[in-house]
Amino acid sequence: MPLSDPAAKIRLAGASKRFPVRDGELEALQPTDLAVRPQEFVALVGPSGCGKSTILNLAAGLLRPTDGAVFYDEQPVTTLNRAVGYMTQKDTLLPWRHAADNIRIALELRCRAVPRGEAAARVAQIIELIGLKGFEQHFPAQLSGGMRKRVALARTLIYEPETLLMDEPFGALDAQLKLLLLDQLQSLTALRRMTVVFVTHDLGEAITLADRVIVFSARPGRIRAIREIDLPRPRDVFKVRFTEHFARLHEELWDELKDEVVKGTDV
Numbered sequence: 001m002p003l004s005d006p007a008a009k010i011r012l013a014g015a016s017k018r019f020p021v022r023d024g025e026l027e028a029l030q031p032t033d034l035a036v037r038p039q040e041f042v043a044l045v046g047p048s049g050c051g052k053s054t055i056l057n058l059a060a061g062l063l064r065p066t067d068g069a070v071f072y073d074e075q076p077v078t079t080l081n082r083a084v085g086y087m088t089q090k091d092t093l094l095p096w097r098h099a100a101d102n103i104r105i106a107l108e109l110r111c112r113a114v115p116r117g118e119a120a121a122r123v124a125q126i127i128e129l130i131g132l133k134g135f136e137q138h139f140p141a142q143l144s145g146g147m148r149k150r151v152a153l154a155r156t157l158i159y160e161p162e163t164l165l166m167d168e169p170f171g172a173l174d175a176q177l178k179l180l181l182l183d184q185l186q187s188l189t190a191l192r193r194m195t196v197v198f199v200t201h202d203l204g205e206a207i208t209l210a211d212r213v214i215v216f217s218a219r220p221g222r223i224r225a226i227r228e229i230d231l232p233r234p235r236d237v238f239k240v241r242f243t244e245h246f247a248r249l250h251e252e253l254w255d256e257l258k259d260e261v262v263k264g265t266d267v
């Protein structure tokens with residue numbers, strides 16, 4: 001990998017992560033080289049514990065690599081990376097604020113200059129987009145798991161970050177709703193020319209959305225396979241999975257992934 005790569009939005013250069021644990025160190029991620037291109041949609045798949053969330057945390061500046069370095073726009077990431085919107089694996093909605101307030105607070109924290117009226121309009125618009133109209137005044141405890149995920153998504157999108165980090169954002173949703181949201185995510189990220197790193201357990205979801213799918217080995221994670229997804233765009237998220245091309249990609253990637261999933265369950 002070159003020392004500098006102007007074509008990379010996010011770049012891991014020999015980045016590894018070992019966590020101190022009671023009886024020594026736990027190696028979560030082996031030294032990894034990975035460059036995500038501007039406006040690229042990259043999906044990370046791999047067995048539980050292989051370091052997927054760790055990679056997002058490194059890109060967001062929430063963690064420092066043990067070896068190597070992480071760059072954003074070729075600048076080393078050394079503090080919280082404000083250019084990214086991060087939808088974490090656990091939702092972090094504030095229980096004492098209703099849905100609309102949970103979304104608005106994200107906008108206020110990131111973009112202090114947005115006038116009140118405009119903020120309210122943007123919140124209303126995004127609530128409509130994610131299909132939560134009528135639930136604005138509901139508190140997180142009064143929402144279903146899927147609804148909470150959608151509020152968290154809206155909160156990440158509202159301040160229009162140029163890069164999205166998403167950690168299994170739709171894991172808990174029913175299949176139909178998941179497809180609807182994948183469709184909206186595809187349109188929105190294309191429209192706003194966003195760069196996206198998307199972690200999922202669902203290989204079908206990864207192939208449906210991504211320009212590249214990256215398969216990780218079982219822990220300690222390393223890149224096992226990289227596959228360009230050459231399905232034409234825009235993709236019909238409802239139908240693309242029934243095409244022969246999709247089936248071939250799925251089979252090929254599943255062959256890589258299944259060995260690792262088996263290894264991952266041994267630990």
Ligand SMILES: Nc1ncnc2c1ncn2[C@@H]1O[C@H](COP(=O)(O)OP(=O)(O)OP(=O)(O)O)[C@@H](O)[C@H]1O
Nearest residue numbers: 019020026028047048049050051052053054055219
């Ligand atoms: N702060 C921490 N301290 C110690 N170990 C950690 C810490 N964070 C993560 N780990 C360990 O590092 C490994 C990788 O964790 P990570 O959360 O990145 O996995 P993952 O691929 O996202 O898994 P999943 O699919 O289950 O979400 C796991 O074994 C985890 O237990």
Ligand SMILES: [Mg+2]
Nearest residue numbers: 052053089167
């Ligand atoms: Mg994770």
